[in-house]
Amino acid sequence: MKLFSSSKFSRGFISTLAAAGALAVLVSASSALAAGIDANAKALAKLDDDWAAAAAKRDVDRVASFYAEDAIAYPPNEPMAVGRAAAKKVWASYFADPTFKISWKTTHARVSKSGELGFTAGTYEDSFKGPDGKVVTEQGKYVCTWMKQKDGSWKAIHDIWNADNK
Numbered sequence: 001m002k003l004f005s006s007s008k009f010s011r012g013f014i015s016t017l018a019a020a021g022a023l024a025v026l027v028s029a030s031s032a033l034a035a036g037i038d039a040n041a042k043a044l045a046k047l048d049d050d051w052a053a054a055a056a057k058r059d060v061d062r063v064a065s066f067y068a069e070d071a072i073a074y075p076p077n078e079p080m081a082v083g084r085a086a087a088k089k090v091w092a093s094y095f096a097d098p099t100f101k102i103s104w105k106t107t108h109a110r111v112s113k114s115g116e117l118g119f120t121a122g123t124y125e126d127s128f129k130g131p132d133g134k135v136v137t138e139q140g141k142y143v144c145t146w147m148k149q150k151d152g153s154w155k156a157i158h159d160i161w162n163a164d165n166k
């Protein structure tokens with residue numbers, strides 16, 4: 001017993017091939033477009049990774065150097081820190097605790113078509129000894145807006161992070 005007539009099978013097979021071909025063209029066009037964006041986004045992601053490495057080493061001067069002079073940091077459960085010096089004080093207060101550790105991973109990065117603004121976003125984990133002496137571990141997320149400076153470097157202009165757990 002034949003389940004498909006040869007003409008129905010041929011039409012279905014040709015339709016499937018045509019759909020697969022159209023999908024392949026769309027995917028390759030999307031990949032080409034993404035490749036143009038990816039180079040700039042990868043540069044921001046690399047910068048964000050360098051920033052995370054400085055934080056892991058507890059290098060407050062290096063951490064602060066990623067901020068623009070007029071940047072605003074939005075630390076969790078604290079007032080906004082306006083300016084690079086204020087952001088540096090936030091990080092210095094974290095690093096003053098010898099048990100404090102932090103790491104983050106960039107999961108998203110993008111640069112505007114103009115090439116002047118970009119963002120990075122991702123997840124972080126920090127830990128420190130709580131008031132009861134037990135280690136507290138937090139996982140959270142962050143978004144950072146970057147602006148290209150006159151000298152061509154990128155600096156963070158808005159940096160916000162908060163924990164997932166309460």
